[in-house]
Amino acid sequence: MVKKFEITNRIRELRFFAEEMTQQELARRAGVSRQTIIAVEAGKYAPSLEMAFRIADVFGVAITEVFACKVSEIEGKKG
Amino acid sequence: MSYQEKRTIVNILSGVPVLIAYGIYVFIRTRSGSVDPNDLRFWGITMLTFIGIGVASGIILQILFHIGLSISIAIKTGDGKEREVERDIEATIVEDEMDKLIELKSLKLGFSITGTGFVIALIYLAFSGSAAGMLNIMFFSFGIGSISEGFLSLRYYRKGLKNG
Numbered sequence: 001m002v003k004k005f006e007i008t009n010r011i012r013e014l015r016f017f018a019e020e021m022t023q024q025e026l027a028r029r030a031g032v033s034r035q036t037i038i039a040v041e042a043g044k045y046a047p048s049l050e051m052a053f054r055i056a057d058v059f060g061v062a063i064t065e066v067f068a069c070k071v072s073e074i075e076g077k078k079g
Numbered sequence: 080m081s082y083q084e085k086r087t088i089v090n091i092l093s094g095v096p097v098l099i100a101y102g103i104y105v106f107i108r109t110r111s112g113s114v115d116p117n118d119l120r121f122w123g124i125t126m127l128t129f130i131g132i133g134v135a136s137g138i139i140l141q142i143l144f145h146i147g148l149s150i151s152i153a154i155k156t157g158d159g160k161e162r163e164v165e166r167d168i169e170a171t172i173v174e175d176e177m178d179k180l181i182e183l184k185s186l187k188l189g190f191s192i193t194g195t196g197f198v199i200a201l202i203y204l205a206f207s208g209s210a211a212g213m214l215n216i217m218f219f220s221f222g223i224g225s226i227s228e229g230f231l232s233l234r235y236y237r238k239g240l241k242n243g
Binding site: 024027028031032033034035036038039042043044045046047048050051 | 081082083084166170171173174175176177178236238239240241
């Protein structure tokens with residue numbers, strides 16, 4: 001069995017609670033492109049630790065409030 | 080469509096016509112018999128000319144694209160809001176880690192295609208192929224590699240990039 005790590009996020013929910021902050025606004029404040037925010041929010045891109053901290057900083061919450069790791073076990077050889 | 084996707088499309092659009100134009104030009108010149116296909120000087124001058132045209136057209140298209148983009152942002156933002164327009168332009172053309180990663184991955188494909196083309200060109204030469212043929216294989220592999228790079232970037236922007 002091999003462990004599979006999947007990064008999940010609550011960006012959409014946090015944007016809603018931040019008075020429906022737009023993706024463009026979040027991107028501007030985090031210093032990244034809107035395209036990247038779209039990809040991160042949709043789970044299509046796992047951001048670097050620095051970018052994750054920047055996004056969390058925009059919402060004023062801890063990084064663990066924004067990102068979480070879902071671990072699942074799949075069949076297959078290790079390594 | 081995002082700024083990055085549009086920019087990539089502009090890159091592809093500047094590369095494809097030049098490659099096609101080169102193919103047509105070379106085909107017509109060699110078919111008409113006005114040029115000796117084994118004249119390496121002709122190939123050198125032709126390839127250098129088309130590389131120059133490709134670079135120049137790429138730069139001009141990028142400049143035009145950025146002017147067009149700035150105008151469209153200014154129209155969207157509205158008159159008399161210079162600061163907001165500047166802020167929106169800066170926010171749009173920002174390049175971050177995902178862009179760099181996509182560029183890196185796409186470059187890898189471009190280099191692979193170019194490298195494969197180089198090896199094919201050498202094999203062609205080893206099997207008594209002409210030097211002109213070898214040069215053309217290399218030229219087209221460079222062109223195709225560069226265009227493929229653009230298409231792969233587009234794909235990554237559309238489908239995403241799992242786990243960096």
